[in-house]
């Protein structure tokens with residue numbers, strides 16, 4: 001979740017020769033945060049869009065299917081992602097009005113910094129100012145005063161970003177698909193079975209026996225992209241096992257814990273982050289260290305006892321009152337990692353009208369609306385956007 005990767009290196013203007021016209025037929029495969037929003041925006045640009053998903057938007061296997069996801073703009077010196085999140089934030093708010101549901105909770109984001117200088121946060125401060133807001137600096141003593149339940153051991157300071165918080169992920173993902181259908185789109189629950197042989201693909205078979213024809217096929221299949229397209233560029237996406245835990249807070253203290261902002265360990269010393277209120281499901285702690293390779297179809301989703309021990313040790317230090325809090329729920333979700341943490345949006349080199357969108361790499365959810373808009377602009381020839389996110393730099 002804490003990617004500090006370099007800005008995109010590859011300008012893709014030349015790679016996006018496709019210009020969809022109003023009325024062009026498009027099939028989007030994958031109704032997660034990326035595919036759902038791309039489908040909605042392509043439809044708003046006048047395309048006739050069919051959205052297909054094997055298990056449904058926000059299903060329990062996909063990356064967008066957990067209860068909540070953090071929304072924050074802080075990306076170090078990476079102006080593009082900061083700006084993209086600002087746009088996404090506004091679009092999430094618009095979306096809430098359109099669907100009549102509260103999905104975004106502006107709790108603020110508390111960055112816990114071990115070092116005096118933390119590039120991930122410090123280098124974003126000028127962008128925040130440009131957007132008219134100041135982060136609040138909190139020394140350890142101010143932190144203890146403001147949040148008495150927070151252990152400050154090892155911390156140099158914290159920054160509180162007043163804009164940011166969390167999104168209801170599964171519910172938001174479903175709401176995007178519902179809105180897409182309400183605005184005239186077709187949604188089909190079926191598995192896409194691509195078996196392309198020619199350069200120009202005319203049709204796509206589905207597991208329900210249907211065959212869909214279209215001018216363009218956009219695969220936004222999250223952790224499945226790598227196995228659907230085992231050669232470049234799909235092979236760039238790898239899938240790792242990631243865990244989140246929900247702990248119960250004492251009944252009489254719910255408000256005390258739920259009033260905490262989202263918190264994030266800023267310099268990767270601990271690699272934990274949390275969503276205290278988490279929609280009533282408990283005090284959520286996420287582990288951002290890349291886990292082992294994961295099969296999103298077949299692997300079980302039970303927590304690993306060693307990972308839980310690490311989380312409890314961390315709680316003992318940072319939130320001592322919750323050290324022995326009961327574990328209410330846990331989730332195992334796939335990260336769909338690109339090599340450097342940048343998003344992937346590219347035309348498949350083997351097929352003129354097949355595009356791939358993915359590589360959310362543990363931080364993509366919040367960007368869904370703005371990314372979908374960029375993708376739709378690129379594919380309808382509006383251009384002027386940095387459409388290919390995959391850089392040459394490997395981060396890890």
Ligand SMILES: Cc1cc2nc3c(=O)[nH]c(=O)nc-3n(C[C@H](O)[C@H](O)[C@H](O)COP(=O)(O)OP(=O)(O)OC[C@H]3O[C@@H](n4cnc5c(N)ncnc54)[C@H](O)[C@@H]3O)c2cc1C
Pocket residue numbers: 001029030031032033034035036052053054055056057058059061062063064065068069070071190191192193220221222223224228242243244286333334335336357358359360361362363364365366367
């Ligand atoms: C534990 C965890 C914590 C995270 N924390 C954050 C966070 O705090 N903030 C943030 O912004 N992001 C976060 N992320 C990242 C974010 O959740 C993902 O980047 C984002 O949800 C990816 O969306 P997607 O649409 O690419 O993939 P998915 O949500 O996985 O959607 C892909 C869809 O494709 C469908 N599909 C696959 N193959 C086929 C096929 N052949 N036919 C039809 N359908 C198919 C699947 O059913 C699925 O619904 C986190 C991720 C994880 C796992």
